[in-house]
Amino acid sequence: NAGVMQNPRHLVRRRGQEARLRCSPMKGHSHVYWYRQLPEEGLKFMVYLQKENIIDESGMPKERFSAEFPKEGPSILRIQQVVRGDSAAYFCASSLQAKEETQYFGPGTRLLVL
Amino acid sequence: GENVEQHPSTLSVQEGDSAVIKCTYSDSASNYFPWYKQELGKRPQLIIDIRSNVGEKKDQRIAVTLNKTAKHFSLHITETQPEDSAVYFCAFQTGANNLFFGTGTRLTVIP
Numbered sequence: 001n002a003g004v005m006q007n008p009r010h011l012v013r014r015r016g017q018e019a020r021l022r023c024s025p026m027k028g029h030s031h032v033y034w035y036r037q038l039p040e041e042g043l044k045f046m047v048y049l050q051k052e053n054i055i056d057e058s059g060m061p062k063e064r065f066s067a068e069f070p071k072e073g074p075s076i077l078r079i080q081q082v083v084r085g086d087s088a089a090y091f092c093a094s095s096l097q098a099k100e101e102t103q104y105f106g107p108g109t110r111l112l113v114l
Numbered sequence: 115g116e117n118v119e120q121h122p123s124t125l126s127v128q129e130g131d132s133a134v135i136k137c138t139y140s141d142s143a144s145n146y147f148p149w150y151k152q153e154l155g156k157r158p159q160l161i162i163d164i165r166s167n168v169g170e171k172k173d174q175r176i177a178v179t180l181n182k183t184a185k186h187f188s189l190h191i192t193e194t195q196p197e198d199s200a201v202y203f204c205a206f207q208t209g210a211n212n213l214f215f216g217t218g219t220r221l222t223v224i225p
Contacts, residue, residue, distance in 0.1 A: 033212055042203055043158065045212040056210045091157065098211040100146040100165050105157040 004106035019079040025094030037089045120216030137204035138186040146207040194223045
């Protein structure tokens, strides 16, 4: 029973490039959450998706960031025209249900913007 | 807005002693409170959680207590071991179902 999978594990981009982060939830999980963690800080919620729908994107910057969770395939977090401040670890989590349900985290993608 | 205060930010204990981490939250409607352990460079891992229909939950050396009236919950680790050294995060689930995390406690267990 594979856990939450994320790739790539490490991603280096130059300023202005695009970053595309992928997350495959645990088998049977249809709820996906993306969190960002800056060095030495806690995790900050970005976006919550259910298959083909964005449920809550209140934590995601309005510009340059987008997320999707298509019917087939992994969830994608896309960052356009990256800036140095985007350097962080991006974790996705999945859960079986939404309310009061354990969220299982993936290993994260560490994005470094040069 | 939503907020959670976590104390202390760092904690050092001798091996075998107990460690206690406390969190105070803002969302009185929250009913789910997980605790995560994160080792350096690794993913957050759930160690214990509590739902508002109970006041205390225990799993071997780890226990969590919840006081909904005072809006605070605590993590207790007994008989600490060096492998307990990590950063611990409290969290609560918001009405929108995402988790709001504390700022973390770096626990060091000294052999």
